[in-house]
Amino acid sequence: MSLLARLLPLLMVFRSTSPEKAAPVTVRDIDLPVLLPEETVTDLETGPFGTAPGPGAQPPAPEPAGPAAALDPADRERLLSGAHHDPHALLGAHPVAGGVVFRALRPLAEAVAVSVDGTRAALDDLGDGLFGAVLPLDGVPREYTLLVTYQGVEHEAEDPYRFLPALGDFDLHLITEGRHEQLWKALGAEPMEHQGVTGTRFTVWAPNARGVRVVGGFNCWNGTGHPMRSLGSSGVWELFLPAVGEGELYKFEITRPDGGRNVRADPMARRTEVPPATASIVHASHHEWGDAEWMERRPRRQVHTAPFSVYEVHLPSWRPGLSYRELAEELPRYVRDLGFTHVELMPVAEHPFGGSWGYQITGFYAPTSRMGTPDDFKHLIDALHRAGIGVIMDWVPAHFPRDDWALAEFDGRPLYEHGDPDRAAHPDWGTLEFDYGRREVRNFLVANATYWCEEFHIDGLRVDAVASMLYLDYSREEGRWTPNVHGGREDLAAVAFLQEMNATVYRRNPGVVTIAEESTAWDGVTRPTSDGGLGFGLKWNMGWMHDSLVYMSKDPVHRKYHHNEMTFSMVYAYSENYVLPISHDEVVHGKQALVSKMPGDWWQQRASHRAYLGYMWAHPGKQLLFMGQEFAQGAEWSEAHGPDWWLLDPAYGAEHDHRGVRDLVRDLNRLYREVPALWQRDCDPGGFAWVVGDAWEDNVFAFLRYDEEGRPLLAVSNFSPVVRHEYRIGVPDDVPAWREVLNTDALRYGGSDVGNPGPVHPDYPGAHGRPASVVLTVPPLATVWLRPA
Structure with a gap:
């Protein structure tokens, strides 16, 4: 009995599920490695191509059945235009009548073949970079590789479309709920080993996109061959790319709801190019911390009843031209000599325009690359801690710039910003305000606050421009703002966000302090959230x-x-x-x-x-x-x-x-x-x-x-x-x-x-x-x- 025959009853059960309750399910939705033998997905009594080879014999290569590999014209058009929500259902290996169909999308390739257990079979050229054939296999192989020829040279490569999703259901559930407190571990570019293969998992939240593709140096910035799949109602798109590792440049090519395309930097990028270049960089940290004594002592230090004198620094200009590692030799010594207990760093998150001093951020999860890598920045913080100096960082959740390669209308519609243009536009700075009422946006910011504390050992966050977040009429003329449900001017969504951020940071990072730059007489800025306050530890006395x-x-x-x-x-x-x-x-x-x-x-x-x-x-x-x-x-x-x-x-x-x-x-x-x-x-x-x-x-x-x-x-x-x-x-x-x-x-x-x-x-x-x-x-x-x- 073939594997396909054994799976048909299961498929019928899945296909009969109400479409309102579940999306259509294909063979790829079933965890084949759990159900099938270890070597290849075959019938138990046969070899990889359906015959029982004798001892030491190599099975003959099958005759490809090219026309059967052709795609439905609508699917083909959507796939090639970057507007298909599930390219894994079309590409890769899938059981069909008469065997298994293999399809690969390799623009500019001269030929593509598939290799299963050392046996080679050519795929037909279906045009536009598509290659495919039906091979007379009794089941989908657990492992196979593609043999791709460019300019007469053949390269062996893993097929990205043979892998199961590299992001778990629980991660998707937390993202959908807006409660993923370590969001940076679920979204972005994550170097990893997946199904025994080393590569990078790319994930991005773009719920309005018709399609998303990964582009980068590894595909000559042509994303045609690397479309991502949509993971259900989460709005998350995912693709695991074998052999792509640390240091690779990348972006996301997004097909907007109107069918147009734009290329965006990764909102969750942990490293970026040096401005004015704007690409994201695949990054994994290798820094080994040496501040264990500081971190062990920090939770016992109550800032309200302890010395707290702060030296505020703009890192790029404190000693112009110095890198993070060079600053680590000078800044701790200088600050310690003067006796300050802390330094406060003006924003270090990536920003395109140096004249903004870091207050118009495009890379919320990446320290600016102007002075080095994220690990270099960790080295500086480590050095300050070893010198007995705490590190406060300016954090800017109030707004972001309109650069068309960054967050603004990220997937073709307002996403991180409010849908109402009057609410979205910051009246003073020509920037956009975050939509604090959207749970995924709140999650993006709350996780970002704790990210700096957990990944970089930051000891405190000074939150910029809190007043501009708290009031619906901030710098707005009469008639350009709408009262809240109670008829007041308070932005209730922003209040809830700040309370959630503070509560989360303090719960996850004992000893950290949050500081509000709040220029009005808002009541309860430093009152605990349990008592109805915003929950900050300190407030600037403007x-x-x-x-x-x-x-x-x-x-x-x-x-x-x-x-x-x-x-x-x-x-x-x-x-x-x-x-x-x-x-x-x-x-x-x-x-x-x-x-x-x-x-x-x-x-x-x-x-x-x-x-x-x-x-x-x-x-x-x-x-x-x-x-x-x-x-x-x-x-x-x-x-x-x-x-x-x-x-x-x-x-x-x-x-x-x-x-x-x-x-x-x-x-x-x-x-x-x-x-x-x-x-x-x-x-x-x-x-x-x-x-x-x-x-x-x-x-x-x-x-x-x-x-x-x-x-x-x-x-x-x-x-x-x-x-x-x-x-x-x-x-x-x-x-x-x-x-x-x-x-x-x-x-x-x-x-x-x-x-x-x-x-x-x-x-x-x-x-x-x-x-x-x-x-x-x-x-x-x-x-x-x-x-x-």
Whole structure:
């Protein structure tokens, strides 16, 4: 009894299934290797071509029956035009009346033959690169190869269309549900061994496509011979290509619903060409991590009650021209020397235009190739971790560019973006907003967030432009937006997405922190999702940044009229968990570098810069400082040349001009780490108390910070150019003496060296509502910190 006869009852059962409940099933849908013998799919008593060869005899090659291999004209047209949903049903080997039909689609081939168990049979040329023949076999062979002749040279190759799907049903179920938390392991290009053969599995989500083909260097960018199959209602297309491995360039050629075609980079590509080239690259990681101690310790570190001072870096311009591996030699050493606990990297995901600084991303799963490979980037993170430095990464789920080779109308219709053009278009940046209401799009982004944490050991995500996601009317005129179901302006789908992202990241990656750049007064940004909040760990304090810089930019004689700009932050300081950000946004586009915002001559500018940093490091909240501001660079930052490192050259000029400011930042971070009062109770109102908050005529501010044991630090800032002699400040009466531990006016920082060199003893009467007081000499344009002696 032949195999086909044994399978017919099963086929009849499958074919009788209601079409509403299941798609038509062919022999390929049955797991033949499970049902059939190991060597070949044949009748048990016969050889590979239906005869019983004698010992050592080779079976004769059959006469091909060419016309029987011809395709239905409609199938043929769809296959050749790249619009067939199931090319595996046409190509490869299939049982038919009279044997097994073999078909191959090999454009530009002169001849194709099939080899089964060493026996060769030629296939007929059916035109347009199609070859086929019916061979008198009793069953589909488990294994066979194609012998393809190009320009007189024969090449042996595996047939991609003899393989079962390389993506499991459970993966497809999770993708359809929008719940695949490791989506990068299911979609994209995955080098692997499949059915005993080494190659690459290509998968892509394109539910609106009429057909998808893989193109790349391995097929001379002609995808005719490599159409993919649609895996049911998931919208996923799949093809396993034997012998295609790491380093191969590829894209997807998509036949749109209107019949047109376009070529797209892989949305899930883990490596890309160096821009302006746009191809995706097959990649597998070989990096061996050396940060086990860091990763083991990370979950035990609670960011809200730990030191957290961040050095923000634009990697391509920090040291222009350096690769990831070269940066790994310099960046950790520099950041560690200055004492920052973390670096924050402006977006490193692939982006076509360098002038966007990485904020217009096309390759969400690929670190930019401008500085090396993904493994090179891992090497940099590894080096930072081994130096004891955490890594925060800017993450941009708010929008993406319109490049016609990337995500925009990916499969011929709006897919990643909203279907309503008014909702899809970002009004400020000329980009497209994601459709957060579509579960597969949410999955793409949620999985991307955890991808960077799991695959690259990123310690935190700073989420860009959260406000633009939260509001339906963000930067939109009246009539250009539609209220939500409750009549409000909140984007409920975006809220749900952010909650899901935060909950997933924290669940899967203990010790990681998410940080929101959210510029409005949205309630509950850092409240847990279980309590209805967005679930972020920290939020940039844009209000403090704006108000304090407005104050500092005023001439000291006018600062008294803006005194509340410096005190207002404490009205809401504990409404969220805050980071105080002096970021790249504050030192570009005509806003001037931090030191250049300060009024007065060069000495006064540097003094105000130092005093401001001292005030900032003492204020409740975590700190972030953009590169170049740590040494008072006077020019605005430019991504073309990065920081003005030459200012630190001793040959440039006065010893303390710029190096003194950098020395101050080093000391600020050292003391910050050493004094728990400065970070342990950042989120606890009991960790702060005003002493002098109303001395507007003097431009003086003074406050106390307390650690969990009640040990205080006194911070006093004088933002006038006048020395305040014998300035009385109230203090607790349980401290017998105070010692000045930081003075931004110190000579070594470039100051005038006015201060309090010895212990300062409290006396009576008290002041500012305190039982005791101290009398200080407060230097001009300076901040001093005092601790119990």
